[in-house]
Amino acid sequence: MSPTSRRYRRTACTGLSLALPLAALAACGGGSGGDTSASAGSGKGTISVWAHQGQKSEDTALQKTVKTFNSSQSKIKVKLKLIPGNDYTKTITATDASKLPDVMEFDGPTMANFVYNKKLAAIDSYVSAKTLANATAASKAQGAIGGKHYGLGMYDSGLGLFGNKKLLDAAGVKYPTSLSDADGWTADRFTAALKVLKAKDAGGKVLDLQESTGYANEWGTYGFAPIVWSAGGSLLKDGKAEGALDKPAVVSAMKTFQSWKPYVDPNTDGNAFAKGRVALSWVGHWMYPAYSKALGSDLAVLPLPDFGNGPKTGQGSWAWGIGANSKNGKAAGAFLDYLLNDTNVTAMTKANGAPPATKTALAASPLYKRGGPLQLYADQLAKPCGDKDITKSCVAVTRPVTAGYPTITAKFSDALSSVYGGADPKSALAKAARAIDRDFSDNAGYKIP
Structure with a gap:
């Protein structure tokens, strides 16, 4: 899924074979926008339908959906092609629009680039009004440009802190377990909690930030852009990063982030939290199965700390759309309607543990429904910000919906990584903002009419 996409590297268009998912999206040839139907x-x-090859359980769920769709009626036959996840985005990027399938899956942040390069069509005319109405607002925020929908997901994503109740209680740390009691869960209070936990811990390493994955990649952006948003900043505002990404409040927040490093377990074995070495793990919903198995009733789920503009989380994941050159949009839409019904969304989210991206499946989910162990994630997604109006009251922020996203995530995650490594936050963020703005200027703002 997108939060764990591999390192973005800017490449020449002829070098896509060397690129990894988001790298493939450097604006290569053409572009210039324009709607394609x-x-x-x-x-x-x-x-024809293309999808990324994910976990075996996800693949099995999708294959079963295709099989049942084909056997449920005789008008339409779906031919499914699974492409290895690490090759998927660059395969779409390297394939001429005329050779792309009728229906294709895509990683959420890549959508705007595919629209910009005329590889995705708006789906509003082909999926049913019922399907669109049942999509969660957060899912629709990721999939919309200029009032048109280009993608809808079966599932979404979210971030939080997993806590070890036993260790937190032994240290006397008070913590919220829902958005409703998150008032006062500030970055300063979080830092104070780390100090208290450290005093009770022989090794002094009490926090997991998934350090072993590195930060100069999509995890860096997905995992820690919420600090920027919670500080009242933005990765991009009105088409510019300068003044939004490097504003003083964001610089201050990044200094706080930098100050946490002495408390962080490098987690090279991936078991820092599950084995009880740390009391807190900053990660997403996807770790719940392993953490729940390891800690049982000692597992707590907390919102991320508030840097002044309210607690924030990232959101968005894989989604589905219609190829711009499809000659059978009606049939493609009929398949998407089927794919996004409760039965299939529930089967997929049972397979991967993600929050359903449809209202009815989310409300019925044993994990995410009211009173469920992951209700916090559903509550966060129920307060979507979109990618522009990031107010104090909204929580789930969509990564910038722009064809220039590969540059944004590359420059921000590089800055984040260097800050974590000891660089001056003000200089690192200003440098990233200038590089982003330069690229946007060179590409006429990546405008999509």
Whole structure:
């Protein structure tokens, strides 16, 4: 899924074979925007579908959905092609639009680039009004540009802190377990909690920040852009990073982030939290199965700390859309309607543990429903910010919906990594902001009419 996409590296368009997922999106040839509409077609016949090869459980769920769709009616036949996850985005990028499938999956932050390069069509005319209405607001925020929808997801994502109740209680740390009691859960209070926990810990390492994955990658952006948003900043505001990414409040927040390093377990074995070495783990919903198994009733789920503009989380994940050159948009839409029904969304989210991206499946989910162990994640997604109006009251922020996102995530995550390594936050953020703005200026702001 997108939060764990591999390192972005800027490459020449001829060097895509060397690139890893978001790297493939350097604006290569063409672009310049312009809406592209798939042809409606007859609504009958064979349609091609591409998807990323994920966990085996996800693949099995998708294959079963295709099989049941094909056997449920005789008008449309779906031919599914699974492409290894590490090759998926660069495969779409390297494939001419005329050779792309009728329906394709894509990693959420890549959508705007595919629209910009005329590889995705708006889906509003082809999926049913019921399907659109049942999509969560957070999912729709990731999939919309200029009032048109280009993608909808089966599942979403979210961040939080997992806590070890036994260790937190033994240290006397008070902590919130819901958004409703998060008032006062400030960055300063979080830092104070780390100091208290350290005093009770022989090794002094009490926090897991997934350090072993590195930060100069999509995890760096997904995992820690919430600090920027919670400080009242933004990765991009009105098409510019300068003044938004490097504003004083963000610089101060990044100094606080930097100050946590002495408390962090490098977690090279991936078991710092599960084995009880640390009391807190800053990560997403995907670690719940392993953590729940390891800690049982000692597991707590907390919101991220508030840097002044309210607690924030990232959101967004893989989504589905229609190829811009499809000649059978009606059939593609019919398949998407089926794919996004409760039965199939529930089967997929049971397979991967992610929060469902449809209202009805989310409300019925044993994990995410009211009173469920991961209700916090659903509550966060129920307060979406989109990618522009990041107020104090909203929580789930969409990464910038722009064809220039690869540059944003590359420059921000590099800055974050250097700050964690000891660099001056003000200089690192200002340098990143200038590089982002330079790239946007060189590409006319990546405007999509």
